[in-house]
Amino acid sequence: MIDGVMRHVDCQGGGSMCRKASTVSLTxxxxxxxxxxxxxxxxxxxDVLNMPSRSFSLEIDEGEYTYLNIPAQLVFRDTATQQFTxxxxxxxxxxxxxxx
Numbered sequence: 001m002i003d004g005v006m007r008h009v010d011c012q013g014g015g016s017m018c019r020k021a022s023t024v025s026l027t028x029x030x031x032x033x034x035x036x037x038x039x040x041x042x043x044x045x046x047d048v049l050n051m052p053s054r055s056f057s058l059e060i061d062e063g064e065y066t067y068l069n070i071p072a073q074l075v076f077r078d079t080a081t082q083q084f085t086x087x088x089x090x091x092x093x094x095x096x097x098x099x100x
Contacts, residue, residue: 026089032091035070040082047077050085055095069096 022042024035043049053072057065068091075084090096 002039019040022084032087033091034067034085034087035068035089036081037083043084049075049077049085051086052076053097055097057095067092067095 010066023038025038027034027036037043051070054070056068056070058067059069067087070086071088073086073088075086077084
């Protein structure tokens with residue numbers, strides 16, 4: 001339900017079949033890590049994104065990986081920049097979420 005109207009929102013929930021993608025910029029404030037989208041409409045053209053929890057594999061050196069983990073969260077598009085910002089990110093040596 002968005003603004004009182006039932007709508008289908010692509011790729012905003014559990015599962016592993018979503019093919020949506022976006023580029024993000026990582027920033028930190030103290031011990032908090034954030035990711036802000038760089039491409040305005042990579043995930044959706046709506047003003048809200050129901051981001052499921054996800055773990056992304058990152059190759060640090062050849063054959064050496066770490067995981068960027070994003071906890072599930074409902075994020076709203078910034079009215080000035082038109083971008084989404086995800087909070088509570090963290091790195092681990094194994095994935096925190098199964099992406100199911």
